[in-house]
Structure formats: C-alpha cells, structure tokens
Amino acid sequence: MPVDVETPWSGASRPDSAPLLRVEGVTRHFTVSGRRIDVLRDCTFQVERGEIVAVVGQSGSGKSTLLNVLGLLDRPSGGSYVFDGVDTTRLGEGRRSRLRGEGIGFVFQQFHLLERRTALANVGVPLVLGGVPLLRRRARARELLEAMGLGHRLHSRPHQLSGGEQQRVALARALSRDPALILADEPTGALDAASSTMIMEQLLEQARSRDAAVVVVTHDPQVAGRADRVVELVEGRTR
Amino acid sequence: MPHSLTAGIVLAFAGSRANIARTILSCAGIVVGVGALIMVVSAGDFGQKFATAYGEANAGLPATLHVTVEGRLTDRSALEEDLVRAGGRDLSIYQNPSKTPMLRSGDQVFSDVGFLGVDPSLGDIRRMHLAEGRWFTEADLESRAPVLVVNRTLADELGDLTQIQVGSDRWLDVRVVGVLESTALDFTWYSAYMLRAPASEELLFGTSVDTEDEEDPYVLTRTSQNSYQVRIDPTDPAAHDPFGEIFAERLATTSWRWGIESVDDIWVYRTDYGDEVDAVITYLSLGLAGIAVITLGTGLLGVLNVGLVTVRERRRELATYRALGASRFTLFVAVVMEAVVVSLVAGLIALFGCWAVVTAAGVVTERLVSLPPGVSLGIPVSAVLIGLGSAALVGLLAGVIPAIRALRASVVAGLRE
Structure with a gap:
C-alpha cells in the first residue's frame, strides 16, 4: 500500500511550466596554496521536470563539482542557480538543507550507506530528517525496498549486501521523500555490467514513474546513451 | 527547529545503539565518576539521617x-x-x-x-x-x-x-x-x-x-x-x-x-x-564530592576524546546525513545527544552498581548493628537525580566540542572519503 510522504508540493500542483532547475553562468573556483583553480568556468543549462540528463566529461572537467552545486552541497563562486523557482544562491544554510532534503535525492558511486544500520533504517534516514513518524517511516521504507526487489533484505546491513543491492538501497533512500530531482554521481561506477544495467533500469523506471528529473554524472557511454539529453563539460564549461 | 531537534535525537539514539563498542568505551570513566557521586550523596544522606536520629533521641x-x-x-x-x-x-x-x-x-x-x-x-x-x-x-x-x-x-x-x-x-x-x-x-x-x-x-x-x-x-x-x-x-x-x-x-x-x-x-x-553534625557532614560531603567531580571530569575527558575521534572517523557518515537534508542544527543535536545518551547509559549503569552495593551493605549492617528506626541504608531520590543529572551534564559538555568540529567539516570532502 503506497504511503503518502509530504513534499514541498503536497496539497498544490507543481508549477509545470517552468524548468525544474536553471544554471546560468555558474563558476566555481578554489584557492590552493595561494593559487586559484577554476573548476567551473561557465556553466549554463536547464533541466525540465521528468527529464533525464547525463553530464559527461573527462576527469577533472568539473562534473562532480557541478553535481555538488546542483545538490546544494556547495555554493557557486559566481552565476545563478535557480531550483524549483528558488534562487538558491541567496538562501541561508538552513533553507538550503531543507530544500535539499525535500527536493533532491542523491545516489553516490560508493553508495554511502550507514554501515551499522539495516537497509530499512538506511532508507528511513531522510524520512527521520523530514519528521515522518516511525510507523509511516517504516512502511514507506519497506514499500520502496520491496519495489526495488529487496523485500527479503529489509534487515540486512550493508556489508551483508552485494554492490548492486547496496546501490538499490541507496536508490530507495534517494526516492524516499519523492524528490523532484535525483542526482546520481557515477551510480554504476562500482558495479559489474549486469548490476549496472539493472540499477540504471530501476533508476530510470522509478524516476519516470514519479516524474522526477535525473541528472546523472557518468563516464559510461551506455549510461549516457539512455539519457534524454547529454550535457558535456569541457574544462569547466558546458557544451 | 522542532523537526531538526527531534531528528537529531532520533539519529543520536540510533547511532548509540548501532555503535555499542564506542558507547561502552565511552562509558567507563563516567560510570566511576557518577557512581562516586551517587555514593557520596547517599552516604551524606545516611549520615544526616543517622546524626539527626541520634541527636534527637540522645x-x-x-x-x-x-x-x-x-x-x-x-x-x-x-x-x-x-x-x-x-x-x-x-x-x-x-x-x-x-x-x-x-x-x-x-x-x-x-x-x-x-x-x-x-x-x-x-x-x-x-x-x-x-x-x-x-x-x-x-x-x-x-x-x-x-x-x-x-x-x-x-x-x-x-x-x-x-x-x-x-x-x-x-x-x-x-x-x-x-x-x-x-x-x-x-x-x-x-x-x-x-x-x-x-x-x-x-x-x-x-x-x-x-x-x-x-x-x-x-x-x-x-x-x-x-x-x-x-x-x-x-x-x-x-x-x-x-x-x-x-x-x-x-x-x-x-x-x-x-x-x-x-x-x-x-x-x-x-x-x-544537629548544627555541628550538619557542618561536619557538609564539609565531608564537599570533600568527597570534590573527588567525585574530579573523577567525573576525567570521565568527561574520556567521552570527549572518544567523541572527537569518532567525529573524525565518521566524517563520511556525517556528510551523508547533511547530503540527505540534515541541517547543521540537526547534526549538532545528533552529535551532542549521542554523548548525552552515552553518559546517561553510564549513569544508569553506575546507579545500578551503587544500588547493588548499598543493598548488600544494608543487609550486612542490619545483621551487625541496630540502626535507629527510620534510618536505613539506601539510595535517596536526591542521589539518583544528582547522579543522572551530572551524567547528562557531562555528556552535554563532552558533546559540544565534537559537535562543533562536525559542523566545521566540509560536506563535499566528507562524501569523497
């Protein structure tokens, strides 16, 4: 039985006409030992709701930095980033955390599951942060894990799961609050070919069924080939 | 704010349960300190009652x-x-x-x-x-x-x-x-x-x-x-x-x-x-409480040390929480509350230990000495409150520095680990 989870759009229709996110002239530089390193020089693109976008580029081209900016984990040095109609560059840390928790789901290459917690508990973490009561939280986590084909692994800890299973738990966690955007950083980078295919299929299927946009950073041409659109980063600039 | 607070507390309890070894390790110093404090308060209370009964009867x-x-x-x-x-x-x-x-x-x-x-x-x-x-x-x-x-x-x-x-x-x-x-x-x-x-x-x-x-x-x-x-x-x-x-x-x-x-x-x-006995008991209690506070302080340093080490070891875990939407306040509460939970667990262990010792001492005393009516060996409510209260306070103090460290850590760097 599906469990309702409150989202920023609960009780109101989403503003479908505007793009989900718009990045304009975003730059990001770091200073290391007094030397300035420009990682993002000029990134401009937008992502529509429900759109699957692959970000490709060589190592060091700024893909992960861009993903951190899109995920509100990092602030751009310049330019603007509007997510769901909100100019995030002007937001305080608290609002950014809230927007991130409510609107963005993460899938990491190394899964980043909490080692000593069960699959059920891992999927429940974003729901804890969203203030979802215990029983609803458990029901929602169970529903998502079952949808990922992990109904028999609810109480397994990460070290008891295969890489593919761990990534599916991470995917369930990313979907737990029904986000509008899923950011996936090399989601198949640590998996074998069969698991990679399965994860990508589940990621895309779940995103489409929820009308969630996906921005996936990848080196894998097969993964990029399944996206609606590809954004290429070359020396910190989008093409 | 209430959401963040509740979430922090829930994460803290889950973290303490998941990291039993760390919890036990942190407990040792607090158990001794809180135990000493509970015993001091209990002994003071017993001495006070005995002296009052002795004085009023004699x-x-x-x-x-x-x-x-x-x-x-x-x-x-x-x-x-x-x-x-x-x-x-x-x-x-x-x-x-x-x-x-x-x-x-x-x-x-x-x-x-x-x-x-x-x-x-x-x-x-x-x-x-x-x-x-x-x-x-x-x-x-x-x-x-x-x-x-x-x-x-x-x-x-x-x-x-x-x-x-x-x-x-x-x-x-x-x-x-x-x-x-x-x-x-x-x-x-x-x-x-x-x-x-x-x-x-x-x-x-x-x-x-x-x-x-x-x-x-x-x-x-x-x-x-x-x-x-x-x-x-x-x-x-x-x-x-x-x-x-x-x-x-x-x-x-x-x-x-x-x-x-x-x-x-x-x-x-x-x-x-009564006044003289009160004064003697007060000075004696102050001296013993001083020793207990020093022991508790040592326990605090233990919890602080374990807290700092674990925050460094858990950078990726804490960064993951942040990525999943935890605010800085939630993270602060989670880390502080973990220390408080650990200290309270230690306080409860100390309380149980003291209760066992005092009960055994009470049984032995009853056989050897006839105490005045209304005077018995036991752990008074004040000792329980002071013991658990000081345990919570120590946890709070020991948790603040690791929590501040946790907030300073870069989320992006943490996720890369």
Whole structure:
C-alpha cells in the first residue's frame, strides 16, 4: 500500500511550466596554496521536470563539482542557480538543507550507506530528517525496498549486501521523500555490467514513474546513451 | 527547529545503539565518576539521617538546652515557672538519682543500671522509639509505685516485667510501662527512665517528701545539682548562644525566687548537636564530592576524546546525513545527544552498581548493628537525580566540542572519503 510522504508540493500542483532547475553562468573556483583553480568556468543549462540528463566529461572537467552545486552541497563562486523557482544562491544554510532534503535525492558511486544500520533504517534516514513518524517511516521504507526487489533484505546491513543491492538501497533512500530531482554521481561506477544495467533500469523506471528529473554524472557511454539529453563539460564549461 | 531537534535525537539514539563498542568505551570513566557521586550523596544522606536520629533521641530536638542549677533550691516550682518564662516550650527534669538504685527480677539483681529521672514531657523534647508499651503519661504521676521505661537490652535480661523491684536500702515494686528500642543511642548498656512522681521522689532525690516539707513536695534539701532539659524556639537568640549566657541571664533576673543568688550557679548549654553534625557532614560531603567531580571530569575527558575521534572517523557518515537534508542544527543535536545518551547509559549503569552495593551493605549492617528506626541504608531520590543529572551534564559538555568540529567539516570532502 503506497504511503503518502509530504513534499514541498503536497496539497498544490507543481508549477509545470517552468524548468525544474536553471544554471546560468555558474563558476566555481578554489584557492590552493595561494593559487586559484577554476573548476567551473561557465556553466549554463536547464533541466525540465521528468527529464533525464547525463553530464559527461573527462576527469577533472568539473562534473562532480557541478553535481555538488546542483545538490546544494556547495555554493557557486559566481552565476545563478535557480531550483524549483528558488534562487538558491541567496538562501541561508538552513533553507538550503531543507530544500535539499525535500527536493533532491542523491545516489553516490560508493553508495554511502550507514554501515551499522539495516537497509530499512538506511532508507528511513531522510524520512527521520523530514519528521515522518516511525510507523509511516517504516512502511514507506519497506514499500520502496520491496519495489526495488529487496523485500527479503529489509534487515540486512550493508556489508551483508552485494554492490548492486547496496546501490538499490541507496536508490530507495534517494526516492524516499519523492524528490523532484535525483542526482546520481557515477551510480554504476562500482558495479559489474549486469548490476549496472539493472540499477540504471530501476533508476530510470522509478524516476519516470514519479516524474522526477535525473541528472546523472557518468563516464559510461551506455549510461549516457539512455539519457534524454547529454550535457558535456569541457574544462569547466558546458557544451 | 522542532523537526531538526527531534531528528537529531532520533539519529543520536540510533547511532548509540548501532555503535555499542564506542558507547561502552565511552562509558567507563563516567560510570566511576557518577557512581562516586551517587555514593557520596547517599552516604551524606545516611549520615544526616543517622546524626539527626541520634541527636534527637540522645540530645533532643533542635534547640534543646541543658540547664543545671548548682546549690540548694528553695522553690523548685518557681524555678520551673521561670524556665518557661525564659523561653522554654517543653521542659523535663533530667536528674540522676542521688544514690544509684538497683533492679531486682526474681533472684537476679542488676546493680549496673543507669537511671534517669524525667517528666512525661521528655517525650516531646526527644525522639523516643518504643518497642513495646508506651512512654509516660500524666496519669502515671498518680501511680503508687515508681514507673519506669527501660531499654530493650535491660527488658530482655529482666524477663517478666510485671515482677520487678527497685531499691537501694529497701525494695519497692515498680511498674514498667514501656520498652525503648535498644540502639547505639542508649546512655548505658542497661538504661531505665524513671518518672518523677511522688512515688519515686525518695529514689530520685534521696529524701522523702513527707519528712522534709509537706507544704511543697518539690522542695529538696539534699540535692545540690538540679538538671533540666528545656526545648526553646530554634529562632530564639538563646538557641544560638554557644555559652548559654543569654538564657542563664534571663533565669538569673529572678533566681532569688528559688534560692539562688549568683548567675555563676546557673549552667546552660545546648545539647542537640544537629548544627555541628550538619557542618561536619557538609564539609565531608564537599570533600568527597570534590573527588567525585574530579573523577567525573576525567570521565568527561574520556567521552570527549572518544567523541572527537569518532567525529573524525565518521566524517563520511556525517556528510551523508547533511547530503540527505540534515541541517547543521540537526547534526549538532545528533552529535551532542549521542554523548548525552552515552553518559546517561553510564549513569544508569553506575546507579545500578551503587544500588547493588548499598543493598548488600544494608543487609550486612542490619545483621551487625541496630540502626535507629527510620534510618536505613539506601539510595535517596536526591542521589539518583544528582547522579543522572551530572551524567547528562557531562555528556552535554563532552558533546559540544565534537559537535562543533562536525559542523566545521566540509560536506563535499566528507562524501569523497
């Protein structure tokens, strides 16, 4: 039985006409030992709701930095980033955390599951942060894990799961609050070919069924080939 | 804010449960410190109760004065009126017999019994714990036989309390109306309180009222030292006069009425020593509490150390929380609360340990020593509250620095680890 989870759009229709996110002239530089390193020089693109976008580029081209900016984990040095109609560059840390928790789901290459917690508990973490009561939280986590084909692994800890299973738990966690955007950083980078295919299929299927946009950073041409659109980063600039 | 707070607490509990080894490791120092604190408070509480019971039973309720008038009294009733006028609320004569009598039960004679002549009102001045029977009443004043209340040790030796006689030159039948619990508070091994009444007058004062003064039965000729226990208002300045001069001066203004000319013949001192015992216990408790606080401080450093190490080790986990939407405040609460949870667990372990030790000590003590009624070994509520409260406080203090460190860490760097 599906469990309702409150989202920023609960009780109101989403503003479908505007793009989900718009990045304009975003730059990001770091200073290391007094030397300035420009990682993002000029990134401009937008992502529509429900759109699957692959970000490709060589190592060091700024893909992960861009993903951190899109995920509100990092602030751009310049330019603007509007997510769901909100100019995030002007937001305080608290609002950014809230927007991130409510609107963005993460899938990491190394899964980043909490080692000593069960699959059920891992999927429940974003729901804890969203203030979802215990029983609803458990029901929602169970529903998502079952949808990922992990109904028999609810109480397994990460070290008891295969890489593919761990990534599916991470995917369930990313979907737990029904986000509008899923950011996936090399989601198949640590998996074998069969698991990679399965994860990508589940990621895309779940995103489409929820009308969630996906921005996936990848080196894998097969993964990029399944996206609606590809954004290429070359020396910190989008093409 | 409430969401963040609740989420932080939920994550903290989950984290403590998931990291049992870390929790146990952090606990050790706190267990010792909190245990020491609980024991100090419990010992202080026991000492306080024991001292109060001892003092109230042996020396009187707060603000009890011992008044001795040296010399021959011409009018004892006038003296007793003046004792009340000087501020006495309750008063009782407190007189050793002029010649210590003996007790006889069948063929057995007891020559080493400590006697004390008293009035029924001594029951209002002291705490009397009766094992059997009752304390003296006004009705006993009419008794034709001397009336006694004896301690349990003496009662056990006497056997049948209805066949007792008292005497020095000749034997008189006595009535034993009550038996007091034998405690460490008894003034001698075999103790007997004798009611001041016409029937005991000769035994107490060494002369018969009939032969000396038929007009006033309280005129005494042979007794040169006259003692009283007088309870006054604890707020009376005389209660706080260490040398009893205030009360003695009050009596001296009218001492001519009872045949005493000089204030030097009137001796007054406060018998109850609750204040002194309180002071000793307070200093002792402060010293022991100081040691406990130092131990607790060491425990705090242990929790702090483990907290700092784990925050460094858990950078990726904490960064993951942030990526999943945890605010800085949530993370702060989670890290601090983990330390608080660890400390509280340690506090509970310490409490359980102390309870076990105190219960065992209570069982042993009961077999070896007879404690005054109402005084027992146990862990008072104040010790529980202070123990757990200090544990929580230590956790709070030990959690703040790791929490601040956790907030300073870069989320992006944490996710890369």
